[in-house]
Amino acid sequence: MAIDRDSNVYTIVFATIMVIIVGGLLAFIASSLKPLQKANTTNEKMQNILQAIGLEEMRELQRDEAGAIFNDYVKRRITINYKGEILSDKTTEDVIDPLDKLDAFNIDLRKEYTRFVKPIMNQNKGDDEAIKAALTASTDIHFPIFVCKNNGKTIYVLSASGKGLWDDIWGYIGLSSDLATINGTVFDHKQETAGLGSKINEAWFEDQFIGKIIAENGKFVPIEVKKPGNDLNNHQIDGISGATFTGVGVDEMLGRSMEVYYDFFKNNSEFSTVSNKKESHSSKSTGAVRLKADTNITMELLPFADNFDLFLLSYSDLEIGDSRSFILSGIKFSAGSANINKHSSTKTLEKIVEGLKTMVGAQVELSGHTDNAGEEEALLTLSKNRAEAVKTYLIENGVDETQITTEGYGASQPLASNDTQEGKDQNKRTEIKIIK
Amino acid sequence: MSEEKKSEPLFSKKNKALITNPLNAINPVTIQVLGICSALAVTVQMDNAIIMSLAVTAVLIIGNVLVSLMRNIIPSKIRIIVQLVIVAALVIIVDQILKAYVYDVSKKLSVFVGLIITNCIIMGRLEAFALGNKSWASALDGLGNGIGYGLVLVIVAFFKEVFGSGTLTIPGLGKLTIVPEYFYELGYMDNGLMLLPPSSLFLVAIYIWVQKARTPELIED
Numbered sequence: 001m002a003i004d005r006d007s008n009v010y011t012i013v014f015a016t017i018m019v020i021i022v023g024g025l026l027a028f029i030a031s032s033l034k035p036l037q038k039a040n041t042t043n044e045k046m047q048n049i050l051q052a053i054g055l056e057e058m059r060e061l062q063r064d065e066a067g068a069i070f071n072d073y074v075k076r077r078i079t080i081n082y083k084g085e086i087l088s089d090k091t092t093e094d095v096i097d098p099l100d101k102l103d104a105f106n107i108d109l110r111k112e113y114t115r116f117v118k119p120i121m122n123q124n125k126g127d128d129e130a131i132k133a134a135l136t137a138s139t140d141i142h143f144p145i146f147v148c149k150n151n152g153k154t155i156y157v158l159s160a161s162g163k164g165l166w167d168d169i170w171g172y173i174g175l176s177s178d179l180a181t182i183n184g185t186v187f188d189h190k191q192e193t194a195g196l197g198s199k200i201n202e203a204w205f206e207d208q209f210i211g212k213i214i215a216e217n218g219k220f221v222p223i224e225v226k227k228p229g230n231d232l233n234n235h236q237i238d239g240i241s242g243a244t245f246t247g248v249g250v251d252e253m254l255g256r257s258m259e260v261y262y263d264f265f266k267n268n269s270e271f272s273t274v275s276n277k278k279e280s281h282s283s284k285s286t287g288a289v290r291l292k293a294d295t296n297i298t299m300e301l302l303p304f305a306d307n308f309d310l311f312l313l314s315y316s317d318l319e320i321g322d323s324r325s326f327i328l329s330g331i332k333f334s335a336g337s338a339n340i341n342k343h344s345s346t347k348t349l350e351k352i353v354e355g356l357k358t359m360v361g362a363q364v365e366l367s368g369h370t371d372n373a374g375e376e377e378a379l380l381t382l383s384k385n386r387a388e389a390v391k392t393y394l395i396e397n398g399v400d401e402t403q404i405t406t407e408g409y410g411a412s413q414p415l416a417s418n419d420t421q422e423g424k425d426q427n428k429r430t431e432i433k434i435i436k
Numbered sequence: 437m438s439e440e441k442k443s444e445p446l447f448s449k450k451n452k453a454l455i456t457n458p459l460n461a462i463n464p465v466t467i468q469v470l471g472i473c474s475a476l477a478v479t480v481q482m483d484n485a486i487i488m489s490l491a492v493t494a495v496l497i498i499g500n501v502l503v504s505l506m507r508n509i510i511p512s513k514i515r516i517i518v519q520l521v522i523v524a525a526l527v528i529i530v531d532q533i534l535k536a537y538v539y540d541v542s543k544k545l546s547v548f549v550g551l552i553i554t555n556c557i558i559m560g561r562l563e564a565f566a567l568g569n570k571s572w573a574s575a576l577d578g579l580g581n582g583i584g585y586g587l588v589l590v591i592v593a594f595f596k597e598v599f600g601s602g603t604l605t606i607p608g609l610g611k612l613t614i615v616p617e618y619f620y621e622l623g624y625m626d627n628g629l630m631l632l633p634p635s636s637l638f639l640v641a642i643y644i645w646v647q648k649a650r651t652p653e654l655i656e657d
Binding site: 005006010011014015018019022025026029030033036037040041044063193194195196241242332334335341343344 | 509535
């Protein structure tokens with residue numbers, strides 16, 4: 001070869017040509033794929049917002065479908081700042097303009113946190129008062145509100161962003177128009193530990209928030225993420241075991257942002273009068289009934305495990321002689337026997353005991369139900385024995401024997417079809433009926 | 437020598453060995469101890485391991501072929517830098533394509549796609565093989581090493597996911613429950629350690645043990 005491949009000139013020329021070719025190629029590919037990538041992120045955002053409303057039919061919503069139905073649900077897009085001033089207020093008639101930085105849809109949650117919130121937090125590390133003052137003074141921080149309407153109900157989809165263990169975490173929260181009850185959530189993360197912190201975007205974690213309350217006696221109460229295994233009240237949820245810092249992050253970002261939203265709604269007559277009216281509407285529409293309507297549970301039976309407070313509320317809500325039933329989904333038995341599985345059931349059982357002690361004069365009926373696998377006779381006996389087992393536990397733990405009756409219904413009252421495993425699992429259950 | 441090579445069939449014994457050797461005798465992870473970092477990090481779920489293996493294999497084959505084609509014009513003084521630029525460009529292209537066409541997968545792999553650049557297997561094979569061999573042989577070498585890497589990843593991921601989460605996540609099939617609910621009712625618990633990177637070290641070590649026990653020739657003195 002004529003060219004000396006070790007010469008400096010050759011090396012420099014080679015390097016220059018290579019850089020130009022590679023640079024041009026990358027620029028070309030990046031710009032030609034950009035529209036596709038942009039559509040993906042936009043659709044994902046719409047999907048997240050729609051899912052945070054908390055409607056059952058949205059659970060399986062695909063990313064590509066979100067764009068088409070977004071405007072059917074999201075009727076208004078409002079942007080506010082820390083002081084609660086409205087900076088932008090758009091309706092469905094205003095098309096989302098990607099260049100309009102103030103449009104609620106264009107607010108980049110992660111940027112809000114890293115560009116504006118994080119520096120303030122770092123500067124005033126450890127001094128919570130100073131952080132709050134500086135955050136409040138900042139005019140850069142924006143909060144989007146998506147006013148969603150469905151079947152005459154209004155849900156506000158709000159957002160929060162903060163820091164997990166490794167990088168940003170963010171989420172959308174659907175708040176009922178009572179300005180207290182959470183109706184649905186969607187969380188996501190950049191790179192939390194796979195299998196641990198990364199679980200914040202899984203349904204079991206997100207669903208815990210449904211029915212939790214962010215206000216008490218007209219004051220804001222933050223949602224707390226507790227270590228798993230604790231008893232929870234209606235402002236607390238179970239964290240992810242092994243992912244303490246991700247939980248702390250969720251806790252922090254929710255507390256910080258939801259308070260701003262709460263104050264905004266309370267101080268803005270347009271939103272708070274609606275909710276006041278609803279609250280004073282009639283004494284019957286307190287807690288239990290409203291929550292039921294808002295979470296779309298049409299069944300008369302409510303899962304007890306997630307709604308202990310509802311269980312308590314229900315009783316105070318009942319007229320003398322009325323009754324209400326709950327499914328004790330937390331109580332499990334060993335297969336085919338009436339032995340209570342202590343490990344998974346104790347928490348629920350303890351709660352029932354605690355609850356019954358506050359319900360003076362209540363009568364309860366415990367009933368067992370099974371799927372259709374087996375002889376009818378045997379199923380009736382099994383379900384009766386299971387109800388008896390729960391009764392025995394309650395009596396041993398101090399509930400008055402005369403308050404409790406038991407019943408075994410076998411397979412006679414299925415909730416779902418016995419043709420699928422899922423249906424069968426649903427039919428195998430213990431119910432509690434409280435009678436005032 | 438070049439004449440002799442021309443007549444060589446595409447899948448000669450020698451070329452086949454280029455694919456099969458990296459599966460066992462010179463496995464990049466367990467024997468050459470390359471690419472350990474991602475073997476530790478992306479093995480919590482099966483689907484991530486599979487997709488990561490595919491991405492590494494693709495980058496490895498294309499990178500090997502490109503470097504092999506250019507092996508006579510790359511200035512030796514800056515050959516490492518040239519290889520780096522090629523690999524980096526390929527990884528960026530893979531990342532951009534994933535983001536545009538399989539967005540969910542790109543979200544799952546997030547930083548790990550970028551980290552393919554630092555995967556020692558790739559630089560190692562470019563430097564050790566592609567620089568001195570023809571492009572067809574280099575492609576086979578890339579394929580073999582990619583599969584060898586993927587094999588370890590998938591096996592490690594299998595045990596980590598089954599024992600760590602009780603599930604298996606397979607692309608196209610979704611999350612399959614492996615450990616029945618009945619076990620949990622009896623008091624069985626998932627092993628949390630399996631979800632953390634260190635458990636991969638144990639599993640890779642056990643893998644090497646089994647491998648060397650089965651092929652005694654691999655045992656060094």
